[in-house]
Amino acid sequence: MASPKNVIYFISSPFLKFFQQTSNKIYGTFNFLLTIKDLSRENYSLREENKNLLQENAILKEADRENELLRERLALGEPIARQLVLADVVGLNPQLGQYFLINKGSADGLAPDLAVVSANNFLIGKVAEVGSRSAKVILILDSNYSVNAITQQTQINGIIRGSHGLVLNMEMIPGDQKVDSGEMVLTSGLNGSIPKDLIIGRVVEVTKKESEIFQKATLRPAADFKKIESVFIILK
């Protein structure tokens, strides 16, 4: 089965590359024209967020420096660097599941279940199927994808599940725990193949019913899936 797939992919790949690049340019232009009226407000909110992030960045740099110093003193050695493979997104198939088609495969070291991230360390999904020169990536927005997660500040565990490519839900949150709206959610590393501390999204709304043991949170994904052109696959 692998050979016909590889042959069809090989024949389609020039068209896929050309059409994807053209559609990204057209989509970018249309998106700009449609959102132009919101640019001023977005600009203001981004400036405010940037000021907060500068302050946070300064604190984190200090913490990083202290971390390095302590690692040195305790002879813990350098943290293990991740090995990454860069791939281009050549197609998106939302038919019966949310999948990307990427232009790297087993010949580049890819294997099923490897984590796929964007340049900002946002979790995109995982490798579902691998050909010799292409692979399918199941997105975190897919209803059949789930990953263990943890909230950044309150350190509450839960399971992230996609919902028909529309939103992310964080489920199995203990009912007695308080999750704050606006909190970042990261991977917990409890899934063997998905490393910890990959950014999933931000909590938008928390739903709690009196009769239920667990509560549920709705997340806005960190990554903008329609604009992604390249991804990184984290090799084991």
Place this chain on the structure above:
Amino acid sequence: MIYFAVFLISILLAVGQLTFFSKLAFWAFNPNLILAGILSYAIFGQEEKNQWFVLIPALILDLLVGRPFGFLTLALWLTFYLIDWLARILFRQNDWPAIVLLIMSGVLFFELSLVGLIKLAGLLHLINKINFEWFYFYGTIPLNILGNGIFCLFFVRLLQKIISKKLGEKI
């Protein structure tokens, strides 16, 4: 030569679906050009239909993105035969209400047959179990009927023009 043309058109449709038209996906609607093309061929092709004109595009899309492989092809093939039979037996007059009804039936049957095949494969442990939420049935499927129905109408109109030009040339 005709088979090469079908092969090339199928590649272009599949690639277009994965690139340009995937950007048109909104809420839960997923554009499916291959389904639209096959349905329009079932509704408006000549009496004797060549099943390779259905299998080639279906297999190409399935090989590119089908997961699990084979289910898309089977669902498209079954849909084609059902709609072809309905178009010949029940809706002979081929006016616009009949065409719209055939298109809606075709998209609905395709979606449900895909779900059925996947559920069956999950029960037989051929693939990992895939769960469908209720939203898929009351949200995704109606949106797909509307959206892919519009694409199909476009293809039907295109086929109508091609066939009437050919008939015009013969006369």
